[in-house]
Amino acid sequence: MLFKALTGISRRWRAAAHRVPSQCAVCHGWPAQRVCDACAARFAQPAARCVRCALRVPPEVEVCGACLRDPPLFDACIAAVDYAYPWAGALAQFKFQGDPGWAGALATLMRSTPWAEPALEAADRVLPVPLSAERLCERGFNQSALLARQLAGAKADTRTLLRLHASEAQSGLPRAQRLRNLRNAFALEPARAAALHGQRVVLVDDVMTTGATLHAATQALREAGAGHVTALVFARTEAV
Numbered sequence: 001m002l003f004k005a006l007t008g009i010s011r012r013w014r015a016a017a018h019r020v021p022s023q024c025a026v027c028h029g030w031p032a033q034r035v036c037d038a039c040a041a042r043f044a045q046p047a048a049r050c051v052r053c054a055l056r057v058p059p060e061v062e063v064c065g066a067c068l069r070d071p072p073l074f075d076a077c078i079a080a081v082d083y084a085y086p087w088a089g090a091l092a093q094f095k096f097q098g099d100p101g102w103a104g105a106l107a108t109l110m111r112s113t114p115w116a117e118p119a120l121e122a123a124d125r126v127l128p129v130p131l132s133a134e135r136l137c138e139r140g141f142n143q144s145a146l147l148a149r150q151l152a153g154a155k156a157d158t159r160t161l162l163r164l165h166a167s168e169a170q171s172g173l174p175r176a177q178r179l180r181n182l183r184n185a186f187a188l189e190p191a192r193a194a195a196l197h198g199q200r201v202v203l204v205d206d207v208m209t210t211g212a213t214l215h216a217a218t219q220a221l222r223e224a225g226a227g228h229v230t231a232l233v234f235a236r237t238e239a240v
Contacts (some may be wrong), residue, residue: 127201211231
């Protein structure tokens, strides 16, 4: 009984907290949402991006030269913002400083990105890029899973795509080395893999750098027969 009462109080407190104004985390305006409308308009303007890898391209270009030469395994990639101020700091707070409260604001910006809403609506399921058990224990939550739940509700599926092992730190490594580190890092829950055959999947992650993680995850989905894979990320780094 005590547990149920405390749970009820906690839920009511969280619901009330969403209605209480606070400072914008970017401009510190008061009262505001986590990211106020003015800062979203200023720092999250849609940009012309390659439809296959989400790098910035000139407005008249649809697919960048790199993707024409070597197309990625996923069919499309959508990114909300560049990995730059203020979003790099927001993601650091989200992932490394234990602030899962960023999930709602970041997911709202992702859903508002051109082509994101149609991709989510058309998807049979939305899969977050999973963390290894060790990284999940260290962080306490999977930031990509929180984003997927905010983006897709019941379509979010955190049980099908699995991370088998942690890889060494990827920061600063070239794409080829990242791919080697991620070899056989992902697999599908055996009892759920067959259901992916022919399905449209949206694969959610927070940041795309070289695309190695999304490539490795997509490879596992392709092997299970996924019919179409769209990668949806919050931030895209510049070419490396």
